[in-house]
Amino acid sequence: MGLFIGLVLGMFSTNLAGSLVVGLTVGLVGTRDFASTMQLVAGRYDVLCEPAQAEAARDMLAKLAI
Numbered sequence: 001m002g003l004f005i006g007l008v009l010g011m012f013s014t015n016l017a018g019s020l021v022v023g024l025t026v027g028l029v030g031t032r033d034f035a036s037t038m039q040l041v042a043g044r045y046d047v048l049c050e051p052a053q054a055e056a057a058r059d060m061l062a063k064l065a066i
Helices: 002-011 016-029 051-064
Strands: none
Touching: 002 016
């Protein structure tokens, strides 16, 4: 990122080497303003149903092979 900043500065100045040094310095000292995010994934699922339909629900899940 610092190299990019130095090259952009170099396009508008007469001293390319100085611009690159300033750009690299800013890139090294600058902080990153992004953060990683983690995704939450379920390890298991609970299926709720009426007790009278519990056996039919088990059979349906067994057919799906989840």
